[in-house]
Amino acid sequence: MTRRKAERRGRAAEWLAMFYLMAKGYRILGHRCRTPFGEVDVAAWKQGVLVIVEVKARNTYASGAYAVTPMAQDRIARAAQVLAGRWRLHSAPIRFDLVVVGASWLPRHERAAWFSERLG
Known part of the structure; x- marks a missing residue:
């Protein structure tokens, strides 16, 4: 798959994931949120929890789950802390979710696809 085609597939997966989450009652706070540590695909809010969502467009769920490496998880956790500060949600619990779109x-x-030691 070409880089351009993969990028388009990823963007479409993110939009589908956001609509899916909204249908489940999540309020989308941000999409493709950039921080000094990297980008967060989707940030949402539900029942007092800041939910950081990594979106993967893969043929199987397993390949999507394995694509979020421990290094990526750490990067996402750092970015989540920046976003929580930016949005004045320091005291809100943060949960890391995964959405795989096939x-x-x-x-x-x-x-709660993974937990971060960084957040305690």
Whole structure:
């Protein structure tokens, strides 16, 4: 797959994931949020929790889950701390979710897909 095609597929997956999350009652706070530590695909809010969502467009759920390496998790956790400060949500709990979007099935949403030592 070409780089351009992969980028388009990823953007479409992010939009599908956001609509899916909104249908489940999440309020989207940001999309493609840039920080000095990297980009967060989707930031959402639900029931007093800041939810940081990594979106993967993959053919299987397993390949999407394995694509979020420990190094990526650490980067996302650092970026989440920056966003929490930017939005004055220092005291809000942060949860890291994963949404994997496939070609022929609904997005699969994994709540609390990982935990960060960085956040205690």
